[in-house]
Amino acid sequence: MTTTALGAVSANFGRDVEDNLDQIAAHVTDARSRGVALLAFPEACLGGYLSVLGSGRDGTHADAPEDLPPVMDVDGPELRRVAEIAGDMTVVVGFCESDGTERFNSAAVVSGQGVHGVHRKVHQPLGEGLYYAAGDGFAAIDTAVGRVGALICYDKAFPEAARALALDGAEIITCISAWPASRTASADDLAEDRWTHRFDLFDRARALENQVVWVASNQAGTFGRLRFVGSAKVVGPGGDVLAATGTTAGVAYADVDVAATLEGARRSMFHLGDRRPELYLEPVRV
Structure with a gap:
């Protein structure tokens, strides 16, 4: 059995980029001591x-943000620093x-080795x-831990997004978020x-339906008027939660034999293989 240690971070990251990089370095150091391969x-870390955030459907905000995240280039100094920190680990980070x-x-x-790929958030709430x-678009990325897909926050609410990555061969899908609590009836x-x-x-649903x-x-914590x-x-292909932080800051670590786990989940009922796309209706504009 060959297991891969995976980690998912729940933490607070604000506008101070140097502080954020220090946090990333500290988490990577701890994860490396645990043998983590993907973190x-x-x-927006x-x-x-x-x-x-505003009401959204009509494209308006009740309030404007006090400021906007700093913009960064894919080949800029921030991601070069992340690459230096990552070393032999694969990490997924969010940025503007x-x-x-x-x-x-x-x-x-x-x-x-550098930036293997970038996903730009498709669905905007x-x-x-x-x-x-x-x-x-959506495309899986080849990494040292296998074929990885990346989504951002609200992307997870659309089954087509994760399905596109699974059909592109993603074995692991990372979905990084700044998901807040409800602003009404909280x-x-x-x-x-x-x-x-x-x-x-x-x-759980996206993991299960795509296996x-x-x-x-x-x-985690708060930023402006948002409470995360x-x-x-980390969720297995059967929709089972393998590790979780709960609603507080922390890191969910799980050791997974990815190949064996996927093979076991797909042995008798292979959701991707049993699809009948020729019978599905073409999307209709709402």
């Missing part, structure tokens, strides 16, 4: 998220990417599209918050 950090014209909410899959351009206990329940349900290993990170639900976890 997923939260969405390199420069912080938006401080408020600039292509010189647009801003994107992005996730980079990085090791000491609650007026986020006022500040970021949307990504336009619960004092984050564990009872309805948005916490949704976050957890999406994680992949799912690694979900999230911001934490709840980082």
Whole structure:
């Protein structure tokens, strides 16, 4: 049996990029001592998220963010520093990417060899599209730990996103988030918050329906008016939670024999192989 140690971080990251890099280095050092091969950090861990979210459907915000995350280039000094920190480990980090014209909410899959690939967040909730351009695709990435897919936060609410990565051969899907508690009818206990329940349900469903290993990170604590639900976890291909942080800061670690676990899950009922795409309706614009 060959196991791979996986980790999902629940922690608070704000605007101070140097402090964020120090946090990333500390987590990587601890993870390396545990033999971790893949460590997923939260969405926007390199420069912080938006401080408020609006109602979204009409594209408006009740409040504007106090400031915006700093923009970074894929080949810039911040991700070079992450690569130096990562060494032989594969890490997934979130940052505000600039292509010189647009801003994107992005996730980079990085090791000491450099940036292996970048996912730009496709689905944008609650007026986020006022500040970021949307990504336009999904692709799995070859890494030292196997074929990895990356999603960001609200992407997990759309089955097609994770399915596209699974069909592209992803064995492990990381979904990095800055997922807040509900702003209306919120619960004092984050564990009872309805948005916490949704976050957890999406994680388990996406892992089960695609029969992949799912690694979900999230911001913890508060930023501006947002209160994050934490709840980082590693989920097996049967939808079983292998490790979780709960709603507090921490790291969920799990040792998984990825190949054997996927083979076992897919032996009798292979969801990807049993699809009947010729019978599915073409998407209809709403």
